[in-house]
Amino acid sequence: METTATHTIDGKPVDGVEFFDVINPATASVFARAPDASRAQLDLAVRAARRAFESWRAVPAEERRKILFGFASAIRAQQQGLAQLLTREQGKPLAAAIREIDGTAARIEGLAKFELTPETLRSDERGRVVLDYQPLGVVGAIAPWNSPLLLGVQVAAQALVAGNSVILKPSPFTPLATLKLGEIAGKTLPRGLFNTLSGGNELGRWMTEHEGIDKIGFVGSVATGKKVLASAAASNLKRVSLELGGNDAAIVLADADVDAIAPQLFWSAFVNSGQRCMAVKRVLVHESLLDRLGAALSRLANQVKVGDGLEPGVELGPIQNRPQFERVLGLIEDAVRRGGRALAGGAALDRPGYFIAPTVITGVAEGTPLVDEEQFGPVLPLLAFSDVDAAVSRANATRFGLGASVWSANPQRAADIARRLEAGTVWINSHGGSVPEIPFGGFKESGVGRGLGLMGIKSYAEVRVLHLPL
Template sequence: MRQGFTHTIAGKGEGSAASFEVINPATGEAFALCPDATREQLDRAVAAARQAFPAWRRTTQEQRREMLRAFGEAVRARTDEIAELLTREQGKPLQRAKEEIQRSLVNLAGILATKLENEVLRDDARGRVELQHHPLGVIGAITPWNVPILLAMPKIAQALYTGNTIVLKPSPYTPLTTLLLGEIAREHFPPGVVNILAGGNDFGRWMTEHLGIDKISFTGSVATGKRVMASAAGTLKRVTLELGGNDAAIVLDDVDVKAVAPKLFWASFGNSGQICQAIKRLYVHEKIYDELCAALVAIAGTVKVGEGFEEGVLIGPVQNKMQYDRVLELLADTKRQPGVRILCGGDALPRPGYFIAPTIVADIREGTRLVDEEPFGPVLPVIRFSDADDAIRRANDTRFGLAGSVWSSDEARAKTLAEQLEVGTAWINHHLGVEPDVPFGGFKESGIGREYGADGLKHYSEIRAVSRPIIPPRPAAAPGAKP
């Protein structure tokens, strides 16, 4: 049982009297103990962040950029160590864990290349008005278990780059790699600027209620996001919520099935389907429906599912027992639906851990739980349509609105349809991929606010208008007059 992990509070490592087990989803057994932070430790972390804030916000943007760059390079130097731990606690294949760390560093670099400058609203006869972006203070960040490093790094970067300090809580399912980030951060930032503590669900509520935290940046489920917003309302905290997405891809009848099938498969089953903007509903035109279904099933038959350190594994387990049980429950409900066909998979694999075979479901419609809810696992419903406008209507008929895509050999046709999707990100002939210079977030219940890009950075600051009237010139003095 691995031990020795510590929180980062005021620039120092610190344990807790209590701890909780961290489960390896490939075995279903605990492999490490994580310290369980107390409310008193949170109070001290927030106090340290508040104490560090005045000096930190006075640093220049370039100074903050250089410290964040050095932090990123230190993370890069420990990629192998972090990736090994990430595979054990999250379950993804080791190579995918390394790629997650690499992508987080690409996003860090992109954030640091983004400019957030004051804007002159007007400068005319009425006067000059300048809009300034003022840091909020202490950011409370809460990250999920599906891509813990990929989501922790940009929250740290955006908070610090805009002059804020941060208190970050990782998911209790995957806390250890994020605690390692805190360990690295101690060597690169003044004490109190970065604080990372692990704890259970109560810890998240303590954060959202805390008087000393000025904003919550949360990534997770819709249900939890609503609780975060309700809790934060008591202190009128600013919130950014990047929530779930039951994202649709619409495939028109003119695509090259062989060319698009692998792209659609991995946009659905990457990370075992545990990506918020992954394809969760695949709408396929009736003319190519059977052909595309067959192509997806063929790909699924070649993919090795297993423990992340096994040679050739491409899909790992569902990350935790609660999510595993939920996906199996949705599959059981799906099997009871009349006329629905399970083309491949459909069951748990007969081995330890939380493994479910990649599952493709055909002849299913809206009104079933698998289509209407977000499964967040290796299960893909494939839905038949005959009219593209009807497919758009059906794709939009949901409380979700994170992302979506349209696939066609006619790019102009695809663009016309994609612009009708009620989503924060609409892709054409591809799906997945958050870019650090492009704002990301959702419509409807898929979130509030944006991360990334200049718009994302603005959500980590408050706008202050500085207004200065034009001072009329003094009249010239009369000749011989005393000054």
């Protein structure tokens, strides 16, 4: 069993005082142990990050960019080892893990190209008014378990570009690759700038309460995001950015080409075994296409290779952890009890690990938890509609608002419908994906603020208005 993982504090490896088990979801067995940070270790990390911040904030943007590009290169240099570790702890296929490592490096590079520069708001006989951006200080980044490196570094990179220092906490379900990333950071970034600590929910609470942390960037569930927001407000009113869950609707119009869109829709829903905040979570399809689309998606579900992510050719891995595995199975069973019909899948696979067969369900409607909640697993409900206006209303009738999409042979008509959807991102004839230069976030309970792009980086700075003489 591997027990070599360490925290990184002030650029140095720090052993755990206590440890917790890490489970391979493809086998449901413990394969490693990770260090469980103490409150004293968090205090050490905060002090180290504060010292590093005072130096980093004065580093010119171009020099920061070169340093961060060096960090990205160092990550790519260890891509294979990081990917193997990520697959073992998260479950995703090795090819997907390699893409995540590459995407993590690309996130750093893409965000590092931005620079916060002063903006002149007024310049006349009354004088000049200039808006400038000042870094906040120490940022606590709390990452989820579905794409732990990509999403943890996404928060951290925005903070670093804006001139802050970082303490990154991975999910206790997937701590190992992030801790290895901390080792890389310790060797390539200024000392104390990028600290990594692993631990459970208690460590997350300590971070949100800590008065030495100036902002929390959190990616995860709505329920936990609400707790983060409340805790941060109760301590030192620290700034908070939240990228939370979604219940993304895809609206398929009557003129859509089923054969052409079915593979895109399938992978938009099932990539990473459905464990993706921006995945398609429900499909509203015109009644004339329901049977054809259901058959096409079911064929794909039955053909896809599910298994251990380290096995050759595997396309979908397991659910990452037992609680989520049991939750998704419960949603499927509840939907079937309510009259739903599984066109494909519908049950766990008869093998070790947290595997659920890719599942397509019809005969369900709003009011069913599978439809109303975020399933975050390999199951997709199809719901028929006859009236487009009603479909838009149904798509919007949710507390979530992360993403949505419209599928049609008429892109202009689809665009008109897209403008009526209450979501942070709406796609036409595609669904999902984000890039460093374009802001991403959600309406309603799907988040607070926007990440990525210049807008995201600005959210990791304080805005100062300067009234200056002409």
